Amino acid sequence: MEFNLEPCADEALPENQRLAAAEDLVGHRITAVIPDCSGPKARGGEMLIVTETGCWLVLRPDDDGDGPYITVAGAHAFSRTDAEALSDFATAGELLAAGLITKAQHDYLRAEEKRQEDDRNALRAAALRAELAKLEGANHA
Structure with a gap:
């Protein structure tokens, strides 16, 4: 009897990318957890889990009226084509700590x-100056 061995599918873990589901953590080694991360894309109260391969998962507390629970942040709107970085969810100080x-x-x-x-x-200052000029113009008219 003769047979050929086929190479196994490459099961290497992804590197340096956002994970879309909690199940994506399977096989990863967690190296850091940042509770209440505050990067520019974080909305407050989120927890950031970072793996040895540089992947990360953002968990968000939710409350649907039936009680609190935790969801993967952006699970429905998240796409792997989104260009996101770990620093979008945690500040430089949080990453260093x-x-x-x-x-x-x-x-x-x-x-x-x-x-x-x-x-x-x-941008805010320019908008405020424009609003002030508009108000001053209305007062002099």
């Missing part, structure tokens, strides 16, 4: 966070 980045990486991410914050503040 969890031991996920170096001090140099923290400094780089913090500078980027500061630039984005400055951009948002500039």
